[in-house]
Amino acid sequence: MHSHVPSLFLFFFFLCFAHGTAHLDGPPRHGCPPTSCPSGPRVRFPFWFPGRQGPECGYKGFELICDDRGRTALSVPNTSQPLLVESIDYKSQSVVLHDPTGCLPLVIANLTQSRFSASKFPYSNQDPYNYVLFKCPPPDRDYMTEVACRSKPPSYKVYAVESSDYVGNLPLVYCERSGSVDPLPNPIDDMIDQAQFEWTTPDCKKCTEGLCGWNGSKIECFPPRHGQPAILKLEITGGIVGSLLLLVGLIGLGYVLNERRRDKAFQLKIESFLHDYEALKPTRYSYNDIKRITNDFEEKLGQGAYGTVYKGKLSNEIFVAVKMLDNSFGNGEEFINEVSTMGRIHHVNVVRMVGFCADGFRRALVYEFLPNESLEKFIFQGEDTLDPTLSWERLHDIALGVAKGIEYLHQGCDHKILHFDIKPHNILLDDNFNPKIADFGLAKLCSKEQSAVSMTAARGTMGYIAPEVFSRNFGSVSSKSDVYSFGMLLLEMVGGRKNVDVNAKNMSQMYFPQWVYNHLNKGEELEIRIREDGDCKIARKLAIVGLWCIHWYPADRPPVKVVVQMLEGEECPVMPKNPFVSSNSGEAATMQGRLWNTNLEVIEE
Structure with a gap:
């Protein structure tokens, strides 16, 4: 899988604003010393604290606050509380954000769904991760990823299940579907607590000899501040520490990628299967799809009161039962009733609807294939x-x-x-x-x-x-x-x-x-x-x-x-x-x- 971290920071910050590159009035002033909250990283351009610093000290969309516990935080729309800033690496232009409620993936997914089209800095949407949320009563399912901010112990806990997973192999008895999270750039368990994001605008990487600022029309570099060796030394130390943290992150990312390559064949098999078989919701098929699935209605399983049942195949390993409905199956109300009802159900003792067909006057229901037929x-x-x-x-x-x-x-x-x-x-x-x-x-x-x-x-x-x-x-x-x-x-x-x-x-x-x-x-x-x-x-x-x-x-x-x-x-x-x-x-x-x-x-x- 490819990492989408480099451009996600831009998306995350500037997605919340109609124009993330809005200019600030007034010339830059290199008299803006670094500052910080009582408990937080060193802050300098493009980050700034409105009220404590003038607008010339920062860039639109990078406003920070100090919360009631003295921690550095970024306020983002559509979130219940600000996201904490764990660290900032100005050399690589990256920041590590942390959500105390454990809802960082939901924040990103919410912004993706509601504001994606308005962003001038969208992140790549290749190979996204999609999840379905299930609300489950006790006992706990420790080997599944819990979304703690949606859970209400001890009544129930909410778990995230990757859409590519086959729910029949998961302990979801008595669980009910309670939403979805998609798309995410990385696995949800890697982002549930904190994640690293990068920005490209404003670009201060070229200012290797000093600071940068906004002169009203473009980014401009400034020489190092004299008379403040302690601050400069602290910034250099922070850059070294940030580089080491980045190196550790890259090593960890390499390990995850290597693990994923090992089961590449298995993942490809699942993706191929999901192309025709969506495990968590019924799929709408055309009549030509039904003919392909049943091999032109080759194998008849039985005759029911309202139609004929045929055996079908979605892949070499996945078989289905296709019920072709005749005109005696009501005026369409029963068909709509069954499709809408079955879409709500996920239980080991209730047959799963794979999909349906409503192509002109042709109607069909596609179910999981059960080899022993009826009781x-x-x-x-x-x-x-x-x-x-x-x-x-x-x-x-x-x-x-x-x-x-x-x-x-x-x-x-x-x-x-x-x-x-x-x-x-x-x-x-x-x-x-x-x-x-x-x-x-x-x-x-x-x-x-x-x-x-x-x-x-x-x-x-x-x-x-x-x-x-x-x-x-x-x-x-x-x-x-x-x-x-x-x-x-x-x-x-x-x-x-x-x-x-x-x-x-x-x-x-x-x-x-x-x-x-x-x-x-x-x-x-x-x-x-x-x-x-x-x-x-x-x-x-x-x-x-x-x-x-x-x-x-x-x-x-x-x-x-x-x-x-x-x-x-x-x-x-x-x-x-x-x-x-x-x-x-x-x-x-x-x-x-x-x-x-x-x-x-x-x-x-």
Whole structure:
């Protein structure tokens, strides 16, 4: 990587002014002795202290102040407090600036985004460093770069992740995106505390025999001041020390560059990958891009309700699933809904949208490729043909992962996201059978402060839709509607069959949830596909959690956070009351002393 330090100082100082070369009135006067703050470097032209020195002693844009602690500081617009001047090297025309809040990279990025076009001294924008900020709850992630000035311990800390990094390999579970920092000339961890900048105007390097100043139209050199040998000696000493510091900085820079050359091949691979695959935000593709990615729709993965899914390839190692939407996919509202919703989500248990296509009447959604397809493929195979890889331990892990994904949608995003279509077909499995929630075409966003949402029409899939979605006599539509769908999903995972089975041997088995409740309520074991010791305990636990979730009235269902706690617990939860009968209007559902009935405020759609 090339260093952009030489011209960044000019950008940093003069970017804040419409014309950084504005002339000062009056002839120069070489009677301006060097000065300083009680705790700071020696200051002379072009730096100066307004109020303590006349305008002939400095240059526009180089005004300094002494802060309340006696430190030399430079006041820069758009910053919460001045930047401290650690050292000044007049021979090399460089200055080291320090931000006590640790926000120096954000200051530079802010100036870059807001004032770049107005600068007469822009720095080179080749090979910039771009970062995305993530706000993460405890525990700490010590091996990631923390942006301390944006953190609020102990509630959360903010970390900077380079845009070229693949977020799937980073510990960002329960983290949320909170902005970006781009572009930066150097890595953020090299600039988080302090950085060195250089200036070229005014240019005093030619004045090797003495001082320089502004004569009203140009820079002019002056002979050394006589009668001040101590000051002159101090300046010479400062030049030597500054040169040594510069040499140390160059050695350090050389070391960093050498380290970067070692993984040059790896970096090039990532850059090539990012050209087609932006890891942190969906990319808009043209229809020709979609044809190239799918090799002209060569490999068909499946047919859905609203379109056909094809396998695609962004590179030799990155595969995607491309869903080409047909005209039955609404009037465009569902498409916009899914793209806008998926752009907000980054969670290990939610499928990641790579990009989308909206090219004329052609519309497509591009997702990460999950080789094991949907959960439906594995649980609806009949009692004797269930895939042996889906042991009860794996089914429990899948259930817990889906619950954590729903919890993130309800509580971990900037807005609460209600999915409204939780079912086996919309739970995809990666190569390690980790579950990911997909298909957000029916999702709704609402404020995290509100509890319920009004709807003009029912949405979802029959068999998984909560009763209140059909009739408000059961209560208000809220996040508890997703809890109901998840409960039906759990019971189908337990039974390995649809909850409503028209081919059941008797009427009591036709509605599987009722059959499960009757057996467990009598103290009988389910004995469904039990193969090993411990399977019965897991099956019972999943069934009981499912029964808690499918109560007819939302007030009787636990919130998803409690569902996660029940699945994570070592002990099996207690049996709920019969979920298929009316609740006492004055009685809220409880479990182990926990009350979860809440007043639901309705939000207009």
